[in-house]
Amino acid sequence: VENYIPAELIKKKRRGSNHSREELAYIVNEFTAQRLPDYQMSAWLMAVCFQGMSEKETSDFTALMRDSGQVLNFKNTHPLVIDKHSTGGVGDKTSLIVGPLAAAAGVHVAMVAGRGLGHTGGTLDKLESIPGLSVQMSLSDFQRNVVENGIAIIGQTADLCPADKFIYALRDVTGTVDSLPLICSSIMSKKLAEGLGGLVLDVKFGSGAFMKSFEQALVLAKSLQNIGKHNGLPVTALLTNMDQPLGQFVGNALEVGECLQILKGELSPSFADTRELSIDLASHMIYLGKKASSVAEGRTLATKLLQTGQAFEVFSALCKRQGASSLNNLPRAKKIFDLHSEAEGYIVGFDTEMIGVASIILGAGRTSAKDQIDPASGIECLVKIGSKVNKGDLQFRVHGNDSHRINEAMNRIRTAIRYSSAPPAPTPLVAKILF
Amino acid sequence: VENYIPAELIKKKRRGSNHSREELAYIVNEFTAQRLPDYQMSAWLMAVCFQGMSEKETSDFTALMRDSGQVLNFKNTHPLVIDKHSTGGVGDKTSLIVGPLAAAAGVHVAMVAGRGLGHTGGTLDKLESIPGLSVQMSLSDFQRNVVENGIAIIGQTADLCPADKFIYALRDVTGTVDSLPLICSSIMSKKLAEGLGGLVLDVKFGSGAFMKSFEQALVLAKSLQNIGKHNGLPVTALLTNMDQPLGQFVGNALEVGECLQILKGELSPSFADTRELSIDLASHMIYLGKKASSVAEGRTLATKLLQTGQAFEVFSALCKRQGASSLNNLPRAKKIFDLHSEAEGYIVGFDTEMIGVASIILGAGRTSAKDQIDPASGIECLVKIGSKVNKGDLQFRVHGNDSHRINEAMNRIRTAIRYSSAPPAPTPLVAKILF
Numbered sequence: 001v002e003n004y005i006p007a008e009l010i011k012k013k014r015r016g017s018n019h020s021r022e023e024l025a026y027i028v029n030e031f032t033a034q035r036l037p038d039y040q041m042s043a044w045l046m047a048v049c050f051q052g053m054s055e056k057e058t059s060d061f062t063a064l065m066r067d068s069g070q071v072l073n074f075k076n077t078h079p080l081v082i083d084k085h086s087t088g089g090v091g092d093k094t095s096l097i098v099g100p101l102a103a104a105a106g107v108h109v110a111m112v113a114g115r116g117l118g119h120t121g122g123t124l125d126k127l128e129s130i131p132g133l134s135v136q137m138s139l140s141d142f143q144r145n146v147v148e149n150g151i152a153i154i155g156q157t158a159d160l161c162p163a164d165k166f167i168y169a170l171r172d173v174t175g176t177v178d179s180l181p182l183i184c185s186s187i188m189s190k191k192l193a194e195g196l197g198g199l200v201l202d203v204k205f206g207s208g209a210f211m212k213s214f215e216q217a218l219v220l221a222k223s224l225q226n227i228g229k230h231n232g233l234p235v236t237a238l239l240t241n242m243d244q245p246l247g248q249f250v251g252n253a254l255e256v257g258e259c260l261q262i263l264k265g266e267l268s269p270s271f272a273d274t275r276e277l278s279i280d281l282a283s284h285m286i287y288l289g290k291k292a293s294s295v296a297e298g299r300t301l302a303t304k305l306l307q308t309g310q311a312f313e314v315f316s317a318l319c320k321r322q323g324a325s326s327l328n329n330l331p332r333a334k335k336i337f338d339l340h341s342e343a344e345g346y347i348v349g350f351d352t353e354m355i356g357v358a359s360i361i362l363g364a365g366r367t368s369a370k371d372q373i374d375p376a377s378g379i380e381c382l383v384k385i386g387s388k389v390n391k392g393d394l395q396f397r398v399h400g401n402d403s404h405r406i407n408e409a410m411n412r413i414r415t416a417i418r419y420s421s422a423p424p425a426p427t428p429l430v431a432k433i434l435f
Numbered sequence: 436v437e438n439y440i441p442a443e444l445i446k447k448k449r450r451g452s453n454h455s456r457e458e459l460a461y462i463v464n465e466f467t468a469q470r471l472p473d474y475q476m477s478a479w480l481m482a483v484c485f486q487g488m489s490e491k492e493t494s495d496f497t498a499l500m501r502d503s504g505q506v507l508n509f510k511n512t513h514p515l516v517i518d519k520h521s522t523g524g525v526g527d528k529t530s531l532i533v534g535p536l537a538a539a540a541g542v543h544v545a546m547v548a549g550r551g552l553g554h555t556g557g558t559l560d561k562l563e564s565i566p567g568l569s570v571q572m573s574l575s576d577f578q579r580n581v582v583e584n585g586i587a588i589i590g591q592t593a594d595l596c597p598a599d600k601f602i603y604a605l606r607d608v609t610g611t612v613d614s615l616p617l618i619c620s621s622i623m624s625k626k627l628a629e630g631l632g633g634l635v636l637d638v639k640f641g642s643g644a645f646m647k648s649f650e651q652a653l654v655l656a657k658s659l660q661n662i663g664k665h666n667g668l669p670v671t672a673l674l675t676n677m678d679q680p681l682g683q684f685v686g687n688a689l690e691v692g693e694c695l696q697i698l699k700g701e702l703s704p705s706f707a708d709t710r711e712l713s714i715d716l717a718s719h720m721i722y723l724g725k726k727a728s729s730v731a732e733g734r735t736l737a738t739k740l741l742q743t744g745q746a747f748e749v750f751s752a753l754c755k756r757q758g759a760s761s762l763n764n765l766p767r768a769k770k771i772f773d774l775h776s777e778a779e780g781y782i783v784g785f786d787t788e789m790i791g792v793a794s795i796i797l798g799a800g801r802t803s804a805k806d807q808i809d810p811a812s813g814i815e816c817l818v819k820i821g822s823k824v825n826k827g828d829l830q831f832r833v834h835g836n837d838s839h840r841i842n843e844a845m846n847r848i849r850t851a852i853r854y855s856s857a858p859p860a861p862t863p864l865v866a867k868i869l870f
Contacts, residue, residue, distance in 0.1 A: 010610030014484065038474035043609035046481035049449065174478035175445030 006030075006040045013047040021060040028064040032163040038170055045167070045176040053181035058223065059230035061181070065189035066231075068163030070139050072110070072195035077147040080197035081108045082289045084281055085187065087201075087220065088120035090208035090356040091245035091381070093255040095123040095153075097262055097278040098200075098285060100315035103151035104305045105282070105298070107289030110146045110194050111153040112160065116365045116373075119208070119356025121252065124155045125365075129252035129331060129375035133324040143195075151318055156190065164189045172369075180223060188227040198288030199228060199235045200281055205431070206243035208352025214239065214431055221434055236284045237434040240277060241427055244350045244385050247274030251364040251378015253330040254399060260327060263312035270382060273429055279303055280430055331376040333399035337406055341393045345419040347383055354416040355379060358409040362400045374401060379413065386424055441465075441475045448482040456495040463499040467598040473605055480602070480611040488616035493658065494665035496616070500624035501666075503598030505574050507545070507630035512582040515632035516543045517724045519716055520622065522636075522655065523555035525643035525791040526680035526816070528690040530558040530588075532697055532713040533635075533720060535750035538586035539740045540717070540733070542724030545581045545629050546588040547595065551800045551808075554643070554791025556687065559590045560800075564687035564766060564810035568759040578630075586753055596624045607804075615658060623662040633723030634663060634670045635716055640866070641678035643787025649674065649866055656869055671719045672869040675712060676862055679785045679820050682709030686799040686813015688765040689834060695762060698747035705817060708864055714738055715865055766811035768834035772841055776828045780854040782818055789851040790814060793844040797835045809836060814848065821859055 004026045013019065019027075027044065030036035053061060074081045084098050095113060103109045113135070116122035124135050135155045137145070145152035156165065164186050171177045191199050201224055204210075205217035221237040228235035248270035249258045261268070262275045283298035292298035305311045319327060359365050363374030380397035383389060396413055400406040439461045448454065454462075462479065465471035488496060509516045519533050530548060538544045548570070551557035559570050570590045572580070580587035591600065599621050606612045626634050636659055639645075640652035656672040663670035683705035684693045696703070697710045718733035727733035740746045754762060794800050798809030815832035818824060831848055835841040 007608050007610045010481075014481070014610050038472070039477040039605060040609055042474040043477040043481045043611060046445075046449070046478045046485075047610070050481075050485045170474060173442050174475055175442045175449050175482070176478060178446075 006036055010040060010044045010047060013044055013051055016051045018054045018057055024057065024060050025064055028061065028068060028163050032068045032166060041167070042170055042174040042176065045171055045174065045182065048182060049176050049179040055226050056230070058181040058185055059227050062185040062188045062192065062227050063231050065161050065163040065167070065185060066192040069161050069193065070159040071193050072139065072143050074108070074143070074147065074195050074197070078108045080289050081110045081146060081195060082198045082200070082285045083109065083111055083191060083194055083196050084200045084202065084285055085191060087203050087210060089204040089242040089246060090119060090121070090352045090359070091247050091250040091255065092121065092202075092204070093126060093247065093259055093274065094202065094278045094281055096126060096256065096259040096315070097274070097311070098282040099151055099153060100263065100318060101278065101282040101302050101305055101311040102285040102289060104311045104314045105286045105289075105301050106150070106291045107286055108146055109151040109285070110142070110196065111151070112156060112190055112194055113153055115155070115369070117369065118367070119353045119360065119365065120210070121250070121255070121365060123153065125373050125375070126252045126255050127153060129256055130319055130324045130327065131329055131331070133319055133322050135322065145321070149317070149321060151314065153318070153322070161189045161193050180220065184220065184223045184227055188224055192231055192233060196233055198285070199233055200284045200288065201225070201235060201237040202281060203237050203239050204242040205239060206241050206352065207350060208245065208356060209242035218432070225434055234288060236288060238280060238284070238430050239432040239434070240430050242352060243427070244352055245355055245379075245381045246277065247271040248382070249378055249380055250355060250359045251362070251399060252373060252375045253332070254378040254380065257330055260312070262306065263315050265307045265309055275306070277429055279306070333376040334401050335399070335403065335406060337398045337410060338394055339396040339398060339410055339413060341389045341391055341395050342414070343419045344390045345388070345421050346423045347385055347387045347389060347417055348420040348424040349385060349418040351416040354412050355381070358412040358416070361405055361409045361412065362398065363402070363405065377401060379409070386426065388423070441471055445475060445479045445482060448479055448486055451486045453489050453492055459492065459495050460499050463496065463503060463598050467503045467601060476602070477605055477609040477611065480606060480609065480617065483617060484611050484614040490661050491665070493616040493620055494662050497620040497623045497627065497662045498666050500596050500598040500602070500620060501627040504596050504628065505594040506628050507574065507578050509543070509578070509582065509630050509632070513543045515724050516545045516581060516630060517633045517635070517720045518544065518546055518626060518629055518631050519635045519637065519720060520626060522638050522645060524639040524677040524681060525554060525556070525787045525794070526682050526685040526690065527555065527637075527639070527677075528561060528682065528694050528709065529637065529713045529716055531561060531691065531694040531750070532709070532746070533717040534586055534588060535698065535753060536713065536717040536737050536740055536746040537720035537724060539746045539749045540721045540736050541585070541726045542721055543581055544586040544720070545577070545631065546586070547591060547625055547629055548588055549591070550804070552804065553802065554788045554795065554800065555645070556685070556690070556800060558588065560808050560810070561687045561690050562588060564691055565754055565759045565762065566764055566766070568754055568757050570757065580756065584752070584756060586749065588753070588757070591625065596628050599624045615655065619655065619658045619662055623659055627666055627668060631668055633720070634668055635719045635723065636660070636670060636672040637716055638672050638674050639677040640674060641676050641787065642785060643680060643791060644677035653867070660869055669723060671723060673715060673719070673865050674867040674869070675865050677787060678862070679787055680790055680814075680816045681712065682706040683817070684813055684815055685790060685794045686797070686834060687808060687810045688767070689813040689815065692765055695747070697741065698750050700742045700744055710741070712864055714741070768811040769836050770834070770838065770841060772833045772845060773829055774831040774833060774845055774848060776824045776826055776830050777849070778854045779825045780823070780856050781858040782820055782822045782824060782852055783855040783859040784820060784853040786851040789847050790816070793847040793851070796840050796844045796847065797833065798837070798840065812836060814844070821861065823858070
């Protein structure tokens with residue numbers, strides 16, 4: 001290891017200079033080995049928050065975090081392993097559909113998923129609402145499962161990107177989470193460590209996403225894609241609208257229920273958006289995984305695999321392998337309260353983050369990593385942007401186990417709808433695709 | 436203590452908001468009590484480096500650091516205790532003159548001085564070059580000395596501003612030293628803790644100072660003065676030119692020797708600037724200490740106290756009280772090398788910082804707080820800006836104990852002079868006074 005003086009490296013970033021790969025290697029490796037103390041790392045991270053990182057720095061930093069732990073390698077088994085990653089939204093449950101759907105098309109799917117934090121949910125929490133199901137698996141079992149069974153979904157393990165784990169934990173308590181290069185490198189380091197041959201990104205924008213504007217999301221998507229490009233990973237990014245909850249349900253077991261209906265080929269206007277977006281994402285996974293010669297062909301295939309129930313069979317087998325006893329005994333909330341419209345007109349917008357916050361209040365999400373989840377609670381959304389409502393129309397159902405929490409959640413949801421006398425202009429769910 | 440979430444306070448400063456006094460109290464007090472971890476403090480300090488602090492925040496932060504330890508109080512004995520503080524320069528030895536001079540005029544002088552770091556020297560290192568002299572004293576002994584004997588000079592103690600001590604140590608290793616509000620609050624917290632009734636600041640600018648331009652020094656001076664104002668301490672700030680070494684000598688025992696000559700009333704063009712600046716600073720101390728009804732009267736008094744040797748008597752007694760056996764046995768370097776001019780013309784400028792660096796190479800200063808000082812080594816400057824020199828004229832004498840170091844120092848000094856065929860316009864030593 002080159003012997004750098006940490007304070008000098010911090011000052012270099014503070015004045016806005018770019019680090020060499022060797023300097024970044026020193027920072028990542030010495031910090032992971034606990035030789036670079038937390039107090040120097042956090043000062044450096046704050047300097048990065050203000051001065052940013054160049055494209056090359058971000059790519060180098062990401063690769064160094066990837067290499068801090070075990071890196072999966074499918075080259076000798078099945079090189080074209082695909083994953084999908086979402087930047088997070090309210091009611092975003094597509095992973096549970098697109099994984100099995102792409103796998104049903106013959107794509108090898110490796111998913112290292114996350115837990116919910118803040119107003120957005122996490123795939124792991126949703127899966128764990130299925131009684132018996134476990135997302136704990138060693139990386140070698142995970143790799144074997146992907147190769148042999150075509151799909152596996154796990155949470156982050158101790159040996160996957162430990163540098164990212166330690167750095168994120170420090171960022172969380174030092175006000176340095178919100179930084180584009182740090183966010184992008186954290187996401188992509190884990191994806192690169194999966195040994196993927198292709199990645200489909202669902203980059204969300206709007207009132208229910210972290211990025212409130214399309215422009216912010218575009219910058220994020222391009223940065224994520226660039227990191228992939230610099231490190232040899234093809235990335236397709238869909239920029240998708242998160243101005244309203246996705247689908248009918250928000251909350252873990254409730255969302256699993258919605259996915260099961262879609263996987264079984266059921267159609268309903270309440271979750272038509274979830275189904276459409278899932279088909280979109282899966283078609284890109286199928287194309288990247290070379291099981292279709294065009295995205296359009298992938299779409300046709302994905303639609304068929306939903307209709308025939310083949311995607312459901314893959315999901316069902318996946319759940320069984322990972323310990324689920326049945327898919328028919330999802331937890332249900334003790335209380336369901338209806339929420340009726342107090343206004344009339346066209347719904348023109350939602351404060352979707354507020355609906356996410358209401359779901360946290362019900363117990364469906366976390367504000368801190370230590371919070372416990374109530375898997376049964378959540379919110380059912382029966383109206384969409386463009387819906388015409390009259391006073392007294394049923395708009396939401398709130399599922400919960402605690403009356404006080406339900407009341408508080410309902411008060412939040414009431415404030416989260418905007419009405420107008422004129423219908424809003426329709427907006428596409430997928431705003432842009434970056435190949 | 437109000438229960439703040441540290442990461443939220445860090446984010447507040449990161450986005451450029453101002454902290455309340457309560458928030459700053461939480462940060463300072465919890466950090467000093469080791470309940471706020473280093474990694475959160477360093478992230479916050481880096482955010483301060485980028486976002487700054489308002490005048491009120493800086494004053495509050497300073498007062499909170501002052502209150503982290505023992506605060507001296509002369510109200511029941513002699514309320515009008517005065518100190519002088521310099522922001523540091525090459526050959527700046529005026530503390531050793533102005534302290535005794537003001538004390539000889541009847542002012543009570545309390546000096547908590549610092550050590551040299553980087554290209555500027557420190558009063559404590561200079562004093563300690565006097566055999567036997569100690570700057571270690573308990574705060575209560577210091578206070579008693581000031582009251583009973585009119586003057587005492589010590590170094591920072593463990594119980595004076597511990598918050599500043601801990602914060603500075605963290606800043607030193609996290610690239611967060613260079614920040615105006617952090618620099619100002621660090622200086623002023625210690626001055627406020629001395630329980631002063633008035634402070635004279637010597638804020639230096641030019642090639643031998645930390646602030647290279649007058650404008651930067653003016654900002655620093657105003658900020659220091661404002662902190663005093665907000666906390667009830669009258670501060671007079673002199674902005675003084677540091678474009679060339681002050682006086683004849685740079686180096687600890689050599690500078691003490693120069694001070695002894697001035698205190699004994701000797702006159703020489705080589706140290707006329709040291710003497711002039713000392714009289715200026717002392718006249719403001721005497722005026723602030725109400726031993727003269729005007730600064731001009733203070734100047735007359737100070738000049739007389741040098742001529743009569745009364746200031747020398749005060750210094751001599753001070754040194755004796757603090758352990759010095761004699762003032763006639765200062766250490767001397769084994770080797771003295773002459774440096775002659777290789778050019779001819781008028782000297783129009785010095786790279787004064789380079790001369791400071793040369794003195795560090797000789798052993799007269801430190802690059803790190805752990806470095807040992809060689810008290811005898813240093814540089815004798817026999818030319819000034821405006822001097823007309825011919826080839827072969829003696830310009831410097833280098834005092835050292837190691838030939839290799841002496842050669843390296845001489846190479847630096849050779850590059851540190853700028854010549855011109857025309858004489859430079861004269862510039863005043865004191866550029867501005869802020870009352």
